[in-house]
Amino acid sequence: MSTRFKVGGRTHTIRELFNENSELDTCILGWIQNKSRVGGVIFLTIRDGSGYIQTTFKKDNVSSEVFDKVKEATVESAVKIVGRTKQDKRAPGGLEIVGKDFETIAKAEPWPIVKSAVKSPSFLYDIRHLSIRGKKASSVIKIRSKVIEAAADYFFKNGFYLISAPTIVQSACEGGATLFEVNYFGEKAFLTQSAQLYEEAAIAALERVWTVEPCFRAEKSKTSKHLTEFWMIEAEVAFATHDDIMNLEEELVVEITNRVAQECANELNILGRKFKPPEPPFHRITYDEARELIMKKGVYFEWGEDIPTEGEKIISNEFDKPVFIKEFPLSARSFYHMTKPDNDKVTLSSDLIAPEGYGEITTGGQRLSDYKELEKRVMQQELPRESFEWYLELRKYGMPPHSGFGLGVERTVRWIAGLKHIRAASLFPRTLTRLNP
RNA sequence: GCCGCUGUAGCUUAACCCGGUAAAGCGGCUGGCUGUUAACCAGUAGAGUGGAGGUUCAAAUCCUCCCAGCGGCGCCA
Numbered sequence A: 001m002s003t004r005f006k007v008g009g010r011t012h013t014i015r016e017l018f019n020e021n022s023e024l025d026t027c028i029l030g031w032i033q034n035k036s037r038v039g040g041v042i043f044l045t046i047r048d049g050s051g052y053i054q055t056t057f058k059k060d061n062v063s064s065e066v067f068d069k070v071k072e073a074t075v076e077s078a079v080k081i082v083g084r085t086k087q088d089k090r091a092p093g094g095l096e097i098v099g100k101d102f103e104t105i106a107k108a109e110p111w112p113i114v115k116s117a118v119k120s121p122s123f124l125y126d127i128r129h130l131s132i133r134g135k136k137a138s139s140v141i142k143i144r145s146k147v148i149e150a151a152a153d154y155f156f157k158n159g160f161y162l163i164s165a166p167t168i169v170q171s172a173c174e175g176g177a178t179l180f181e182v183n184y185f186g187e188k189a190f191l192t193q194s195a196q197l198y199e200e201a202a203i204a205a206l207e208r209v210w211t212v213e214p215c216f217r218a219e220k221s222k223t224s225k226h227l228t229e230f231w232m233i234e235a236e237v238a239f240a241t242h243d244d245i246m247n248l249e250e251e252l253v254v255e256i257t258n259r260v261a262q263e264c265a266n267e268l269n270i271l272g273r274k275f276k277p278p279e280p281p282f283h284r285i286t287y288d289e290a291r292e293l294i295m296k297k298g299v300y301f302e303w304g305e306d307i308p309t310e311g312e313k314i315i316s317n318e319f320d321k322p323v324f325i326k327e328f329p330l331s332a333r334s335f336y337h338m339t340k341p342d343n344d345k346v347t348l349s350s351d352l353i354a355p356e357g358y359g360e361i362t363t364g365g366q367r368l369s370d371y372k373e374l375e376k377r378v379m380q381q382e383l384p385r386e387s388f389e390w391y392l393e394l395r396k397y398g399m400p401p402h403s404g405f406g407l408g409v410e411r412t413v414r415w416i417a418g419l420k421h422i423r424a425a426s427l428f429p430r431t432l433t434r435l436n437p
Numbered sequence B: 001g002c003c004g005c006u007g008u009a010g011c012u013u014a015a016c017c018c019g020g021u022a023a024a025g026c027g028g029c030u031g032g033c034u035g036u037u038a039a040c041c042a043g044u045a046g047a048g049u050g051g052a053g054g055u056u057c058a059a060a061u062c063c064u065c066c067c068a069g070c071g072g073c074g075c076c077a
Helices: A014-019 A064-072 A115-119 A121-126 A135-157 A196-206 A242-263 A265-270 A287-296 A309-318 A371-380 A385-396 A409-417
Strands: A025-038 A041-048 A051-058 A078-087 A095-106 A181-184 A187-191 A208-216 A229-238 A283-286 A323-326 A343-347 A349-354 A359-366 A402-408
Touching: A014 A025, A014 A041, A014 A051, A014 A095, A025 A095, A041 A064, A041 A078, A051 A064, A064 A095, A115 A121, A135 A208, A135 A229, A135 A242, A135 A265, A135 A409, A196 A208, A196 A229, A196 A385, A196 A402, A229 A242, A229 A409, A242 A265, A242 A323, A242 A349, A242 A359, A242 A402, A242 A409, A265 A409, A283 A287, A287 A309, A287 A323, A309 A323, A309 A349, A309 A359, A349 A409, A359 A409, A371 A385, A402 A409
Parallel strands: A051 A095, A283 A323
Antiparallel strands: A025 A041, A025 A078, A041 A051, A078 A095, A181 A187, A208 A229, A229 A402, A323 A349, A349 A359, A359 A402
């Protein structure tokens, strides 16, 4: 937190107190995370946005008026604490505040989350607006923030412009059946599945663009890796080949994972996650090689089909760091993918598979830049041509070869933080069965 | 869309198979305790078992339908 941005009479954030070595007078603001009383001593664990610190109030050291105020205080009340820091081996982290004055700023009713509640995911998600205050839940959100921060730093360092694409759209990017429909002044519109098509338009102006935006998929997928609303980091680069874009993805993932490992060590620790950032280069295998490997392990699927969940898990567990599966069959991909020069059944595209069974985190590839070929695809797949007219027209006005990718933010967070279910990576997850809170 | 599982106090669970009118821990409240980390000790209030219907002298328990959630598959990112 900036030292120039102080609120409510606070002199330090909790993190700042831990960074100071000397004992000092302080006033902090925060919430009571935990409270326990042993006769004449009351222990409060105070939480602010930067961390946690224990505060002790002793009956002998403060006025009875202050002691009574502390005694009355309830867990999760917002409070102001005045005191002096003191090193003490008995305190978590070795530092505590010896309380002198106390004030409840906003009182909390009895807190509904008791220790037995941690066993009940559906209860915790029913009261997600409260349960996000928990140590684990908030650590995940801090990690997610760092993932996006690291991505932004990487892109800006490399000459990318941040753009924002519309989220209300007329045309589908992927399959048409999985769109959320919205009523746009009596006209049928949809929530976007991807910013990609708009990024392709932007590269002729800006050459390298990136975006981080919500995507919506109305798939009735009831799995631990699907959200109906999720955030995607997408980039598109003019003149880039499919190989170039895999290099970019690899550098980005290395940057993100290193930054999280270094700067969120505490959060990973709270989650009990031992995470080692992957070393480049990542493995790159073809769809055919992946299929052979999967079938050798007893899972059969036809050439041309998308890799089934079980197969993806096999690949994910086979390597100790992320692996690209490249050259997917056209039949398993969207209409805009470029095919290999010597084989029009195979696309220049790839998925990046995270290790440890976490699975796919990105999809990328080279886009069709030729007008006639793209027009043919639109016809073949019976897409509503009117909606794609502008996208086709880009190919009439100097569209060079270009490539791009999308990285699922929550999937990446799920992998790095070691989460069982993707909904934990979202502040307020939207799934097949959850629209509230 | 398919398969499987679950639904009992604010939360977690017991009683369900082999029907006899709900038991406990946590949390709450009251009191005690000068080093708690998911504290401890004593006392106390709190549910009629997701909903509707059926079988029965009797249903949390058996049957039917509905609703909600969970786990997985498919589809997909």
